[in-house]
Amino acid sequence: MEIPVIRDVxxxxxxxxxxxxxxxxxxxxxxxxxxxxxGSGKTTILQKTIPVLRENGLACAIIEGDITSTLDSxxxxxxxxxxxxxxxxxxxxxxxxxxxxxQAALRYLDLAxxxxxxxxxxxxxxxxxxxxxxxDCKVVVLSLAEGEDKPLKYPLMFRECHLCLLNKMDLAxxxxxxxxxxxxxxxxxxxxxKVIMVSAKTxxxxxxxIEWLLEQSKTRNSTAR
Amino acid sequence: MEIPVIRDVxxxxxxxxxxxxxxxxxxxxxxxxxxxxxGSGKTTILQKTIPVLRENGLACAIIEGDITSTLDSxxxxxxxxxxxxxxxxxxxxxxxxxxxxxQAALRYLDLAxxxxxxxxxxxxxxxxxxxxxxxDCKVVVLSLAEGEDKPLKYPLMFRECHLCLLNKMDLAxxxxxxxxxxxxxxxxxxxxxKVIMVSAKTxxxxxxxIEWLLEQSKTRNSTAR
Numbered sequence: 001m002e003i004p005v006i007r008d009v010x011x012x013x014x015x016x017x018x019x020x021x022x023x024x025x026x027x028x029x030x031x032x033x034x035x036x037x038x039g040s041g042k043t044t045i046l047q048k049t050i051p052v053l054r055e056n057g058l059a060c061a062i063i064e065g066d067i068t069s070t071l072d073s074x075x076x077x078x079x080x081x082x083x084x085x086x087x088x089x090x091x092x093x094x095x096x097x098x099x100x101x102x103q104a105a106l107r108y109l110d111l112a113x114x115x116x117x118x119x120x121x122x123x124x125x126x127x128x129x130x131x132x133x134x135x136d137c138k139v140v141v142l143s144l145a146e147g148e149d150k151p152l153k154y155p156l157m158f159r160e161c162h163l164c165l166l167n168k169m170d171l172a173x174x175x176x177x178x179x180x181x182x183x184x185x186x187x188x189x190x191x192x193x194k195v196i197m198v199s200a201k202t203x204x205x206x207x208x209x210i211e212w213l214l215e216q217s218k219t220r221n222s223t224a225r
Numbered sequence: 226m227e228i229p230v231i232r233d234v235x236x237x238x239x240x241x242x243x244x245x246x247x248x249x250x251x252x253x254x255x256x257x258x259x260x261x262x263x264g265s266g267k268t269t270i271l272q273k274t275i276p277v278l279r280e281n282g283l284a285c286a287i288i289e290g291d292i293t294s295t296l297d298s299x300x301x302x303x304x305x306x307x308x309x310x311x312x313x314x315x316x317x318x319x320x321x322x323x324x325x326x327x328q329a330a331l332r333y334l335d336l337a338x339x340x341x342x343x344x345x346x347x348x349x350x351x352x353x354x355x356x357x358x359x360x361d362c363k364v365v366v367l368s369l370a371e372g373e374d375k376p377l378k379y380p381l382m383f384r385e386c387h388l389c390l391l392n393k394m395d396l397a398x399x400x401x402x403x404x405x406x407x408x409x410x411x412x413x414x415x416x417x418x419k420v421i422m423v424s425a426k427t428x429x430x431x432x433x434x435i436e437w438l439l440e441q442s443k444t445r446n447s448t449a450r
Contacts, residue, residue, distance in 0.1 A: 038262045038350045038379060039371025068349065071374050093381075095351035123378070125263045126292065126320035126349055143330065145370035146264025149296050153348070156318075168370065174399050176426070185241060186410065195247075 014133060016099035020106065020134030025206055027111035030217035031119065033097075033133055035142035035157065037150075038123030041167040042198035043072045046139060047210075050079050052210050058115040058217070063105045064098035065122045072120065086106045096128040097121045102212065116217055125150065129157040137162045137216055144168045148181040151189045158189040162216075166210060169199040238356060241324035245331065245359030252307040252336035255442035256344065258322075258358055260382065263348030266392040269296045269425035270366060271343055273311075275304050277435050282443070288330045290347045296441035299343065300347075309333045311422045314346065322355040330377035332405040342443055350375065354382040362387045362441055369393045376414045382413040387441075390434060394424040 005074065014089040023030050034042050050060045057132070061082040064073045073085045088094040094101075103192060109117070121128040129138075140161040142150055145168055149157040158164065162185055179197075186193055196212060198205035231447070251354040259267050275285045286307040289298045298310045302406050309330040313319040319326075334342070344360065346353040354363075367375055370393055376383040380447060383389065391409055404422075411418055421437060423430035 002290070037348070038375055039368070068380060069374075069377050071377055092251065093351075094351070122351070123262070123350060124316075124320070124351055143264070143370060145368060145396070146262075149294075150263055152296055153291055153294050155293060171370070171396065171399060174396055177270075210326075219346055 010130075013099055016103055017132040017134040018222045020099055022134075023106060023111065024117070024134060024136075024175045029111050029114050029117050030220060031117045031133075031134040031135040031137075032213070032216075033119045033121060033128075033138045034141060035121040035125075035128045035138065036123060036162070037125045037143070037146060040123070040141045040143040040146065041124075042120050042141050042208045043075055045165065045167065045198070046076060046120060047079065048163070048200050048206060049201065049210060049213070051119075052080060052206070053116060053213070056210075056214065058214075059113055060116045060118065061109050061114045062143050063097070063102060063109075063117065065101070066121055067095070067122060069194055070217045073208055082109055094222060095122055095126075096131055097133065099130050099133045102133050103205050113181040116213075125157050129154075132170050136220055139163045139165060141165045144171050144175055144177055144182075148177060148185055155189045158186060158193060161190070162193045163206075164193055164213060167196045167200055169197050169204050170202050189198070235355075238324055241328055244326055244358040245327050247361060248331060248336065248359075249342070251418060254336050254339050254342050255445060256280070256342045256360040256362075257438070258344045258346060258353075258360040258363045258439075259366065260346040260350075260363065260386070262350045262354045262371060265348070265366045265368040265371065266425045267345050267348070268300055269364050270390065270392065270423070271345060272299060272304065273425050273428065273431060274405070274435060274438070275306060275343075277431070278341060278438070281435075281439065283389040283439075284338055285341045285343065286334050286339045288322070288327060288334075288342065289327070289345045290345055291318070291319055303339055307334055307339070309428060317406075320347055320349050320351075322358065323356055323358055324358045325391050327358050332363045341438075350382050350393045354379075354385045361445055364390060365393050366390045369396050369400055369402055369407075371404060375411055376410045380414045383411060383418060386415070387436060388417060389418055390430075391420055391422045392427050394422050429440040 068089045086105045138161040196208045311330045363386045419434045
């Protein structure tokens with residue numbers, strides 16, 4: 001009699017992610033996993049980014065991760081791109097978007113007509129960093145208002161990501177923040193992590209961010225494990 | 226032969242919490258569990274609150290929850306109160322302070338000489354809300370910079386808490402925020418949740434917050450389940 005073995009949960013999760021990766025490769029879709037604390041500006045960044053990508057001939061879609069509610073999807077609806085709301089509440093209220101949820105969301109997207117897929121993860125600087133979804137790149141958005149010490153306190157997120165968007169730069173004059181300390185704390189955790197300072201409110205830094213994204217989507221360095 | 230049954234994880238957790246509660250009751254310690262997103266200002270609030278409580282004859286102590294690092298403890302050290310750093314990394318990198326971690330931390334505190342114990346939870350608006358630690362009250366700190374929609378997107382936190390400190394009020398002139406929407410979103414989720422607007426930077430609203438805390442510590446309405 002063979003004893004059935006329930007495999008390592010993370011291995012199970014990575015298998016789903018690899019299946020997602022295979023699908024993305026088949027259709028040539030570039031996938032960015034956008035992560036941050038609650039209220040760091042992920043949705044506003046997408047609102048400002050997607051029209052520019054469209055002007056550059058790139059069709060986008062969004063998987064919108066939330067525990068509950070469709071608030072962010074409703075904000076993004078006027079963009080006119082395909083959006084799938086992925087709520088984790090029916091999946092146990094998970095505090096991260098897992099690869100199984102992405103897999104479920106993909107059923108609602110016509111990948112053949114999409115160049116760039118954004119996965120807006122749940123606002124959480126901890127657990128989303130632990131899961132590979134099959135994406136090409138991981139981006140962490142950090143609001144200036146959160147303070148310089150976040151990379152040191154949530155190191156896994158900053159270790160896993162390829163880019164850090166330091167957002168809400170418009171607030172810099174009103175915060176007791178040392179930008180050099182911010183950058184050096186990021187570098188302490190991950191010297192390879194590129195940092196771009198932006199303000200989704202004013203558009204500051206968006207040229208550099210979109211150039212980075214276009215460059216990445218061209219080279220398509222998969223993060224497949 | 227009796228088959229051993231591993232009980233429900235949450236039941237196990239609540240049993241640890243009730244043990245903590247028994248200890249707090251024995252020594253008459255009032256315990257506040259302070260929760261928020263990363264960088265909402267929990268540590269700064271404690272820095273400004275504890276000296277005022279001391280002036281009112283109340284001895285405080287802190288259990289400082291973090292995944293890793295002792296950064297917040299170092300910031301709080303000049304207060305001269307007992308601090309136990311509770312890192313979750315040896316506990317599996319949990320994204321919340323659990324009652325077992327509080328239990329472990331209590332071994333390092335002389336509760337007989339403490340009136341108010343603050344548990345500064347890990348910066349996370351999701352999972353910390355799920356766990357009863359044995360505390361008397363749960364306080365959520367929300368930074369104005371996080372936006373008005375947070376109560377709707379992270380409802381459990383706002384349902385579980387007794388007080389919401391709306392922090393960083395000093396940034397109000399520089400944010401596109403409608404304070405009425407903020408409050409009405411909180412009320413939609415939990416009409417019983419008291420909201421106090423504060424600025425840990427300027428001290429705005431601290432009189433109301435400390436009065437609330439003193440009132441609570443006198444009545445000691447236990448949240449024991």
